[in-house]
Amino acid sequence: MPVRVLVVEDDEGIAWPLRRGLARSGYEVETVASGREALEAGPADVVLLDLGLPDLDGLEVCRRLRALSDAAVIVVTARGEEGDRVAALDDGADDYLVKPFGLAELEARIRAVLRRMNPGRTHYTVGPLTVDPRTRRTTVRGEEVALTPKEFDILECLVADPGRAISRQELLTRVWDENWYGPTRVLDVHVAALRRKLAIEGLIETVYGHGFRVVPGAEVGD
Amino acid sequence: MPVRVLVVEDDEGIAWPLRRGLARSGYEVETVASGREALEAGPADVVLLDLGLPDLDGLEVCRRLRALSDAAVIVVTARGEEGDRVAALDDGADDYLVKPFGLAELEARIRAVLRRMNPGRTHYTVGPLTVDPRTRRTTVRGEEVALTPKEFDILECLVADPGRAISRQELLTRVWDENWYGPTRVLDVHVAALRRKLAIEGLIETVYGHGFRVVPGAEVGD
DNA sequence: GGGCAATGTTCAGATCCGGTAAGGACTGGC
DNA sequence: GCCAGTCCTTACCGGATCTGAACATTGCCC
Numbered sequence: 007m008p009v010r011v012l013v014v015e016d017d018e019g020i021a022w023p024l025r026r027g028l029a030r031s032g033y034e035v036e037t038v039a040s041g042r043e044a045l046e047a048g049p050a051d052v053v054l055l056d057l058g059l060p061d062l063d064g065l066e067v068c069r070r071l072r073a074l075s076d077a078a079v080i081v082v083t084a085r086g087e088e089g090d091r092v093a094a095l096d097d098g099a100d101d102y103l104v105k106p107f108g109l110a111e112l113e114a115r116i117r118a119v120l121r122r123m124n125p126g127r128t129h130y131t132v133g134p135l136t137v138d139p140r141t142r143r144t145t146v147r148g149e150e151v152a153l154t155p156k157e158f159d160i161l162e163c164l165v166a167d168p169g170r171a172i173s174r175q176e177l178l179t180r181v182w183d184e185n186w187y188g189p190t191r192v193l194d195v196h197v198a199a200l201r202r203k204l205a206i207e208g209l210i211e212t213v214y215g216h217g218f219r220v221v222p223g224a225e226v227g228d
Numbered sequence: 229m230p231v232r233v234l235v236v237e238d239d240e241g242i243a244w245p246l247r248r249g250l251a252r253s254g255y256e257v258e259t260v261a262s263g264r265e266a267l268e269a270g271p272a273d274v275v276l277l278d279l280g281l282p283d284l285d286g287l288e289v290c291r292r293l294r295a296l297s298d299a300a301v302i303v304v305t306a307r308g309e310e311g312d313r314v315a316a317l318d319d320g321a322d323d324y325l326v327k328p329f330g331l332a333e334l335e336a337r338i339r340a341v342l343r344r345m346n347p348g349r350t351h352y353t354v355g356p357l358t359v360d361p362r363t364r365r366t367t368v369r370g371e372e373v374a375l376t377p378k379e380f381d382i383l384e385c386l387v388a389d390p391g392r393a394i395s396r397q398e399l400l401t402r403v404w405d406e407n408w409y410g411p412t413r414v415l416d417v418h419v420a421a422l423r424r425k426l427a428i429e430g431l432i433e434t435v436y437g438h439g440f441r442v443v444p445g446a447e448v449g450d
Numbered sequence: 451g452g453g454c455a456a457t458g459t460t461c462a463g464a465t466c467c468g469g470t471a472a473g474g475a476c477t478g479g480c
Numbered sequence: 481g482c483c484a485g486t487c488c489t490t491a492c493c494g495g496a497t498c499t500g501a502a503c504a505t506t507g508c509c510c
Contacts, residue, residue, distance in 0.1 A: 078344070088330045095336035100344055101323065108310040114317035122300070122322055122344050142393040142435055154497060155437030192499055194457060201458095212457070214507060376486060414488055416468060434468070436496070451510105458505065465498070476487075 008034040009120065012050035012077070014067070016040065016060055020105070024054070027109045033116075041067040050077045051123075052116050057083040057094065065097045072098035078119040082107070130165040132220055135206060137165045144204075151203050156181060156196050164210065164220045173217040230256040231342065234272035234299070236289070238262065238282055242327075246276070249331045255338075263289040270406070272299045273345075274338050279305040279316070287319045294320035300341040304329070352387040354442055357428060359387050368426055378403060379422050382415070386432065386442045395439040 011028055015021040016039040025035045038044050041062030044053070053071055057064030068079055078100045083090070086104035094102050100119045103112060129138035134147045139162055144151045153161065159181040163172060174193055178186040197218060201210055211219050233250055237243040238261040247257045260266050263284030266275070275293055279286030290301055300322045305312070308326035316324050322341045325334060351360035356369045361384055366373045375383065381403040385394060396415055400408040419440060423432055433441050 088333045092332050092336040095333075095340045098343075100340055110314045111310045111317075114314040118317045118322055119344070121320075122341070140389075140393070141391045141441065142438060156498070189500070191457085191501085195459085195499075198458060198460095212507095214456070378487070411489070413468085413490085416470085417488080420469065437467070453510090454508085456505105456507075459503085461501095463499090465496105467494105467496075469494090470492090472490090474487105474489080477485085479484090480482085 008032060009052065009116075010034045010036070010048075010050045011116070012044065012047050012053045013037045014039075014041070014044040014053060014059070015056040015082070016058070017056070020056075024109075024112075028113070031113055045070055045074070049075060051120065053077050053079045054082050054112075055079055055099070057081060057085065057090075065093060068094060068097045068099055076123075078116075078123060080112075080115060080119065082112075130162075130168075132165050132168050132222060133206065133209070135165070135204060135209065137161055146204055146206060153200070153203065154196075157200050157203070160193075160196055161200055161204075164218060168220050168222045171213040171216055171219040175217075177217060230254065231274065231338075232256045232258070232270070232272045233338070234266065234269050234275045235259045236261075236263070236266040236275060236281070237278040237304070238280070239278070242278075246331075246334075250335070253335055267292055267296070271297060274341065275299050275301045276304050276334075277301055277321070279303060279307065279312075287315060290316060290319045290321055298345075300338075300345060302334075302337060302341065304334075352384075352390075354387050354390050354444060355428065355431070357387070357426060357431065359383055366426075368428060373425050375422070375425065376418075378418050379425070382418055383422055383426075386440060390442050390444045393435040393438055393441045397439075399439060 009032075011033045013021055013024055013028075013035060015024065015037065018039075021037050021039070025037050028035045036047055036050065038047055039060075041059045041064070044055070044067055055064065055068060055071070057068075059067065064081070064083070068081065071077060071079055079098060080101045080103060081094045081099040082103050082105065083094075084105045091102045101115050103115065128140050129136050136145045137158075138144070142158055144153050144158065144161065160177060163177055163180055174190050175186075177193060178190060197210060204210075208221055211221050213219055231254075233255045235243055235246055235250075235257060237246065237259065240261075243259050243261070247259050250257045258269055258272065260269055261282075263281045263286070266277070266289055277286060277290060277293070279290075281289065286303070286305070290303065293299065293301055301320060302323045302325060303316045303321040304325050304327065305316075306327045313324045323337050325337065350362055351358055353359075358367045359380075360366070364380055366375050366380065366383065382399060385399055385402050396412050397408075399415060400412060419432060426432075431442055433443050435441055
């Protein structure tokens with residue numbers, strides 16, 4: 007899902023290159039030229055807000071935006087006095103950038119606020135399987151499957167990197183202890199239990215002489 | 229709970245007034261003068277990181293900090309080229325402030341990142357349960373339930389992230405001491421007391437071999 | 451196909467884990 | 481000191497889980 011950026015800027019000489027540069031980087035950009043339009047625009051992930059708007063006070067727009075959506079607001083303005091910055095930040099802005107600025111920095115700041123907003127991916131999905139390390143729950147076709155701790159840990163290692171063949175040694179050191187020496191048959195037992203419980207034909211593939219891998223395009227079993 | 233700020237700065241002429249100003253505003257400030265100390269310091273909510281450190285590369289410290297904690301990192305440095313900013317922001321910094329700067333702006337930026345980190349909620353609600361960390365009161369179906377300090381701390385950890393399976397280790401380190409080694413049965417005792425007092429069937433679920441979790445859709449018990 | 455090593459399957463005993471109760475230590479108020 | 485509340489430890493138990501071994505099967509290589 008592309009990141010949606012709303013540019014609120016009445017100066018076309020700034021709005022146009024901004025739109026162009028952001029779009030080129032893969033953002034979905036919408037541009038409006040007034041505070042009223044900004045408040046009526048579609049949902050956005052990030053709002054670039056110029057404070058010098060023709061109709062409403064910029065800070066008022068900032069407050070209202072924050073009240074009615076969860077979008078990050080980056081204020082972009084020519085006024086750079088400390089008092090202005092403090093006021094904007096305390097009115098809900100997530101960042102404050104003074105014109106003129108480089109596109110590279112703007113995009114880095116967008117990435118920074120987005121990173122803080124979305125605490126990374128919460129769960130993995132491989133075909134009909136979902137694995138959520140946060141809740142330690144596993145579902146197949148929407149039905150929860152009860153896994154034991156070891157089974158879950160093994161599965162998590164595997165689905166975290168679909169398609170990659172993970173060696174027995176790596177699984178043993180990651181799921182069991184840091185350094186493991188003894189028999190490795192215990193791993194097969196748990197993998198067998200996983201295959202039986204998940205019942206997804208071909209999901210966990212054996213890489214002979216090496217380890218296991220989950221197949222991204224696995225089909226539903228019986 | 230006060231906000232903990234870690235100041236990483238080797239110039240005492242800057243570190244000292246910073247510490248003083250932040251402390252006066254109610255922050256709990258810890259100051260270190262090297263990257264190594266920064267990585268070994270106690271947990272913090274915000275890290276003010278000077279990039280010109282004597283031992284380690286500042287950006288390396290930034291990456292490592294973000295890898296091992298969830299603290300917000302605000303880079304504070306004299307170097308203000310756009311390339312430096314982009315590099316720092318992409319290495320995990322949440323904000324980038326060029327010296328010299330005003331204390332008011334710094335504090336506004338701290339408030340901004342904290343606001344983005346904590347979705348400004350004053351109390352938690354899970355089904356018929358409400359938990360208010362500010363007043364340390366707990367109610368079930370509107371009736372106040374008297375909890376002991378430990379019980380409250382445990383419950384707060386659990387409801388702060390409903391659905392998440394929180395490990396015994398995490399609970400022990402967050403409610404008890406930073407590093408905990410000994411017997412862990414005390415946790416079970418308190419959880420048992422919580423379950424009995426709250427009397428919400430299925431609210432606190434045991435995640436076998438891992439820890440506990442509160443179930444968002446828990447029903448009212450008898 | 452034959453030999454061999456790796457893997458799959460099954461199962462019972464060992465081990466681990468969490469619930470619970472009881473008792474003692476500690477603390478702060480009076 | 482006494483008391484009530486809180487916290488911690490210990491011990492026991494039932495159940496879930498892990499593991500090692502034995503045997504069956506599969507895949508690789510010649």
